[in-house]
Amino acid sequence: MTATIDITGLEGAGVNLTPEQIAGLDARIEGHVLRAGDGGWDDAVQLWNGMVARVPALVVQPISAADVVTAVGFARDLGLLLGIKGGGHNIAGTGIADRGLTLDMSRMRDVTVDPEARLVHVGPGCLLSDVDRATQEHGLATPLGFVSQVGVAGLTLGGGLGYLTRRFGWTVDNLEQVEIVTADGEIRTANRDEHADLFWALRGAGANLGVVTRFTFRLHDVGPMVHGGLIAWPFARAGEILQAYRNITAEAPRELAVWLMLFRAPPAPFVPEEWHGRRLVAMAVCYSGDLAGTAAVLAPIRAIEDPVVDLLAEQPYTEVQSYLDDTEPKGNHYYWKTEYLAGLDDELLSVMRDLYAECPIPEADIGVLHLGGALNEHDNDDDGVVGNRDARFAIGIKGMWEAGEPDADAYREWIRQAWTRIRPFSTGGNYINFQTADEDDERIRQTYGANFDRLVEVKAAYDPDNLFRVNRNIGGDRRA
Numbered sequence: 001m002t003a004t005i006d007i008t009g010l011e012g013a014g015v016n017l018t019p020e021q022i023a024g025l026d027a028r029i030e031g032h033v034l035r036a037g038d039g040g041w042d043d044a045v046q047l048w049n050g051m052v053a054r055v056p057a058l059v060v061q062p063i064s065a066a067d068v069v070t071a072v073g074f075a076r077d078l079g080l081l082l083g084i085k086g087g088g089h090n091i092a093g094t095g096i097a098d099r100g101l102t103l104d105m106s107r108m109r110d111v112t113v114d115p116e117a118r119l120v121h122v123g124p125g126c127l128l129s130d131v132d133r134a135t136q137e138h139g140l141a142t143p144l145g146f147v148s149q150v151g152v153a154g155l156t157l158g159g160g161l162g163y164l165t166r167r168f169g170w171t172v173d174n175l176e177q178v179e180i181v182t183a184d185g186e187i188r189t190a191n192r193d194e195h196a197d198l199f200w201a202l203r204g205a206g207a208n209l210g211v212v213t214r215f216t217f218r219l220h221d222v223g224p225m226v227h228g229g230l231i232a233w234p235f236a237r238a239g240e241i242l243q244a245y246r247n248i249t250a251e252a253p254r255e256l257a258v259w260l261m262l263f264r265a266p267p268a269p270f271v272p273e274e275w276h277g278r279r280l281v282a283m284a285v286c287y288s289g290d291l292a293g294t295a296a297v298l299a300p301i302r303a304i305e306d307p308v309v310d311l312l313a314e315q316p317y318t319e320v321q322s323y324l325d326d327t328e329p330k331g332n333h334y335y336w337k338t339e340y341l342a343g344l345d346d347e348l349l350s351v352m353r354d355l356y357a358e359c360p361i362p363e364a365d366i367g368v369l370h371l372g373g374a375l376n377e378h379d380n381d382d383d384g385v386v387g388n389r390d391a392r393f394a395i396g397i398k399g400m401w402e403a404g405e406p407d408a409d410a411y412r413e414w415i416r417q418a419w420t421r422i423r424p425f426s427t428g429g430n431y432i433n434f435q436t437a438d439e440d441d442e443r444i445r446q447t448y449g450a451n452f453d454r455l456v457e458v459k460a461a462y463d464p465d466n467l468f469r470v471n472r473n474i475g476g477d478r479r480a
C-alpha cells in the first residue's frame with residue numbers, strides 16, 4: 001500500500017490517510033484490509049440496491065471481535081466515517097460509508113447450534129440461509145426473513161420479521177444475547193441482565209449502538225418439512241381474492257402465515273405460458289404446524305377456485321425460506337414505500353386494487369405481510385425498542401428496474417404518490433429496515449414512537465459522539 005487515501009471524516013471533511021497509517025492498521029488486523037482494485041474488493045462493496053452509489057475508500061474485513069476493536073479504534077481516533085456491512089441488503093444502502101471506512105463482516109460467518117440449550121450462535125456476516133440451514137439439521141429455527149440472501153445482522157438489529165413471526169414474535173423477541181464492540185472499544189456482552197439498557201435498544205435500533213460480533217438466538221421446533229409455496233389467480237378477480245385474504249388471515253392459526261402479492265407473472269416454467277407477464281394476485285404460504293392438519297388449515301385457500309399457478313406442497317422449510325430469492329436479484333434498482341397496518345378495511349383493499357391496476361411500472365408489486373399473533377402480545381416498552389406491537393400486517397409498494405431506465409424518476413414519483421394513498425391506513429409506525437434513503441428524521445421517530453426518548457438516552461450513554469451514524473440514525477443532524 002503505497003499511496004495516501006482521501007477518506008471522509010465523521011463531520012464530512014476529508015482526512016488524508018498516509019501509507020504508514022494504512023500499513024499500521026493492516027499489521028494489527030488479522031483479517032484483511034482492502035482498497036479499490038484489491039482482490040475481493042468488488043464483492044466487499046457490492047450492495048443489493050444498485051441505485052445506491054456509495055463506495056467506501058477503505059474496507060476492513062475482520063475475522064474476530066479483536067479485529068473489530070482495532071478497526072473501531074482506528075476510525076474513532078482518526079475521526080473517520082464508519083460503516084458496517086452485514087448482508088448488504090438495506091434498501092437505503094446503509095451498509096456502506098460513502099468514501100469512508102467500511103467493515104465488511106462477511107468473513108465472520110460461523111454458525112454454532114446448541115440443540116440441547118435450543119440456542120444458535122451466529123456470526124455477524126451470516127446470511128439468513130446460513131442460519132436456517134444449520135438449525136434445520138436439528139428440526140429447529142428462529143424467526144428470520146423470507147429472502148435467504150439478506151443479512152442476519154441488519155435484519156435482526158432493526159427488529160426482523162418473517163413467516164414464523166406470528167408464532168414467535170419479531171426476530172429480536174428471540175434474541176438472547178449479543179457480543180458487541182461499542183464506540184469506546186470495549187467488547188461487551190448484552191442480554192436481559194447485563195447492559196440491559198443497551199440490550200433493550202439493540203432490539204430494534206442496533207445499528208446505532210456498536211458493531212455486533214455475535215448473536216445468540218432462541219430456537220423452536222419447526223419443520224424440517226412445512227407446507228408452503230405460491231398460489232395465484234388472475235388480477236381480474238382481485239376483489240374476490242382480497243376479501244378472501246382478509247377472511248383467511250382473520251381466522252388463521254399462528255402456524256399459518258399468508259403473504260399477499262399483486263404482481264406480474266414471471267416467464268418461469270411453473271407459470272402457464274399464456275400468463276407470462278400478466279397481472280396476478282398471489283398468496284405466498286407457509287404453514288409450519290402439525291402437517292396432519294394441513295388440509296383443514298389450508299381449506300379456505302383451497303376453496304378459492306381455479307388458480308392459474310398452484311405450487312402449494314409439503315416441502316423443506318429451507319425451500320420456503322428461499323423460493324422468492326430470484327424475484328429480488330442483486331444489483332437492480334429498487335424503490336419502495338411501506339407501512340404497518342392494524343387491519344385490512346374495505347377501503348384499503350379497493351385502494352390496493354386501484355393502485356395496482358393503474359401502476360405504470362412494468363416490474364412492480366404490492367405486497368401484504370401477515371403479522372400479528374405473538375408479536376401483539378408483548379409490552380411496547382419492556383421488550384425492546386422495536387415496539388409496533390399493534391402491527392397485524394405490513395404493506396409495501398415496490399418497483400424494480402434496471403440501471404439507465406429513462407422513466408426511473410417517474411416510477412419513483414409514482415410510488416411516492418401511491419404511498420400517500422395507503423398512509424391513511426397506517427398504524428402510524430413503520431419498519432426501520434424498510435426505510436428508503438429519502439425518509440426523514442420524523443419517520444425514524446415514528447418507528448420508535450413512545451420508545452424514542454429512552455432510545456436517545458441509551459445512544460448518548462454508549463455512543464456520545466455518534467460514531468455509528470451510517471444507518472437510519474437517531475443522532476439528528478450528526479449523521480451520514
Ligand SMILES: Cc1cc2nc3c(=O)[nH]c(=O)nc-3n(C[C@H](O)[C@H](O)[C@H](O)COP(=O)(O)OP(=O)(O)OC[C@H]3O[C@@H](n4cnc5c(N)ncnc54)[C@H](O)[C@@H]3O)c2cc1C
Nearest residue numbers: 086087088089090094095145146151153154155161212471
Ligand atoms: C430482498 C429483501 C428482502 C427482505 N426481506 C425481509 C424480511 O423478510 N424480513 C425482514 O425483517 N426484513 C427484510 N428485509 C429488510 C432487511 O431486514 C434490511 O434490508 C436489513 O437492513 C438488511 O440487513 P443486511 O445485513 O443485509 O444489510 P446491510 O445493508 O449490510 O446493513 C444494514 C444496516 O445494519 C447495520 N449493520 C450490519 N451489520 C451490523 C453489525 N454487525 N453490527 C451493527 N450494525 C450492523 C449497518 O450499519 C446498516 O445500517 C428485506 C430486504 C430485502 C432487500
